[in-house]
Amino acid sequence: MTHLTLALDAMGGDVGPCVTVPAALQALASNPGLHLLLVGDPAALHPLLAKVDSALLSRLEIVPAESVIASDARPSQAIRASRGTSMRIALELIKTGRAQACVSAGNTGALIGLAKLLLKPLEGIDRPALVTVLPHQQQGKTVVLDLGANVECDSAQLVQFAVMGSVMAEEVLSLRNPRVALLNIGEEETKGLAAIRDAAAQLKNTPSINYIGYLEGNELLTGKTDVMVCDGFVGNVTLKTMEGVVRMFLSLLKSSSTDVGRKAKQAWWLTLIGRFIQRRLAKRFGHLNPDQYNGACLLGLRGTVIKSHGAANQRAFAVAIEQAMQAVQRQLPDRIAARLKTVLPKSD
Structure with missing residues (x-):
């Protein structure tokens, strides 16, 4: 280096x-x-x-x-x-x-x-955006912005975020022609706030951006998009909610093997099965631990x-x-x- x-x-x-x-x-x-x-x-x-x-x-x-x-x-x-x-x-x-x-x-x-x-x-x-790279269930990553720098955003800012997110996906994730989506309350074109609908119209007419439409919050970790764009209020709440759920899941996973062993002192094979399942799940979902993607870049x-x-x-x-x-x-x-x-x- x-x-x-x-x-x-x-x-x-x-x-x-x-x-x-x-x-x-x-x-x-x-x-x-x-x-x-x-x-x-x-x-x-x-x-x-x-x-x-x-x-x-x-x-x-x-x-x-x-x-x-x-x-x-x-x-x-x-x-x-x-x-x-x-x-x-x-x-x-x-x-x-x-x-x-x-x-x-x-x-x-x-x-x-x-x-x-x-x-x-x-x-x-107009204003910088907080952006992070989140892992998703397909073992890839998604660029998400804004995460709290701008509570309210107009359509021009959302388009700017899409441009910055695309560059980050290309340079950091080495993706060619990264997919860009707007976070919304539904996938239909008529859904959402006026700023989101206006940004969608602009992105459709921007050839250098591979805009794929709206996605909902439950699709953040599915790998359906490479860049997820939203205003800072929605992005911050979404990120904190996701991190809270992931931490709770990993905490429950960590304690599950101990609980099985404590409840089944006579059944040693149940303890072994519990530990095996714990290791497999930890290996499968450990990459979602928020500590592994700490740090939001102010783009x-x-x-x-x-x-x-x-x-x-x-x-x-x-x-x-x-x-x-x-x-x-x-x-x-x-x-x-x-x-x-x-x-x-x-x-x-």
Whole structure:
């Protein structure tokens, strides 16, 4: 891997340095060409690095920050008082060219607002969108956006999301002519809000987009589409609901074998069958674990920003770092900008 430098908001998230620092060290150990800038309170970060191998420390630098944006702070107020915070400094490192991407598990609204303010949207993009890549039951993946950056979207924004999602599907998933669908309450053309129907009409007349129509929420994990487009309100609720169901399923699966063994102490063969079924189901559905796809990319900016779940554990935050590396290596902002010039009409 070529030399790559990322800025990490080490103080963001529900846990902060206790998760971000071990995840950073894990990423450094797995990627010899990676350099990390840990942005945060040196007094909180140094103790977590006291026993770290010098070879890893040589590729890690602490960038001091005076404060942190609270996860429950109002985005508008947080942005106004953001100078000196770990999140803002991490984004400024991209702006000044010291870092090629930023990863933060902090306040979503503040991160989106600050990223738009400091890095600026690409020409042709009204507002950036949060996007992630979800696994589906066909052992493939689907690009889903928006996941919460824009609560309400007009038809022009939905079309822009379709363009960005298509580029990501091509560059990250290596798909040719990826299928694009709009998330709706039915597959009939007359269903849904006016913005969705207008976006559908525009996408039908966009030759470079392989638009296949509407899909409903229960088809998100079926593999029927490569790109699923929706507004941020619907996308966020859909994602959180899906993650909750998957986590509950995996939790029940994990405890099922123990329950069988406890209830059947005399029947050893029932215990063996239970464990066999558990292993088979875990192998079949383990790829749906939300920790394995943590990290939503904020697409549509002139730089790369990855939003991690606030409650991410070490494994999940390390996955978000990997996502940032992949986005930089694939040059997503540049490729989206190039596609926008050919697809969307120029603004006056």
